[in-house]
Amino acid sequence: MQHYKIVLPADLNDYGSLFGGTLLKWVDEIAYIRVSLDFPGQHFVTIGLDDVEFRHPIREGQILCFECKKVRVGNTSVSYNVQVRGARYETETEEVLFENNISFVCVDKAGNKQKVKNAK
Numbered sequence: 001m002q003h004y005k006i007v008l009p010a011d012l013n014d015y016g017s018l019f020g021g022t023l024l025k026w027v028d029e030i031a032y033i034r035v036s037l038d039f040p041g042q043h044f045v046t047i048g049l050d051d052v053e054f055r056h057p058i059r060e061g062q063i064l065c066f067e068c069k070k071v072r073v074g075n076t077s078v079s080y081n082v083q084v085r086g087a088r089y090e091t092e093t094e095e096v097l098f099e100n101n102i103s104f105v106c107v108d109k110a111g112n113k114q115k116v117k118n119a120k
Helices: 020-038
Strands: 002-006 043-049 063-073 077-086 096-107
Touching: 002 020, 020 043, 020 063, 020 077, 020 096
Parallel strands: none
Antiparallel strands: 002 063, 043 096, 063 077, 077 096
């Protein structure tokens, strides 16, 4: 699944680059949408991200392309890989600006872990 976001002035830190927390929020949101579509009727909560490392500054006006792919389905959890690329300029589409794996656990209405049912 691909999703796009544009970096607006409100998303920037005082050095003029995207707040890391904002990028992580978008990664979490996009991966949550994917897990919700892949496993309809089930409830998931984020349980973790791999080691987070910001290697490239992302500037105002950049259009980001988020690519979200399922990498693992466990008994009670699901993991996705999310890659973020610059999509505004053709020369930037190949460079991965940020990448991380994010995991979700399937829960019942009381918040207790439960088995993941068959994927779509």
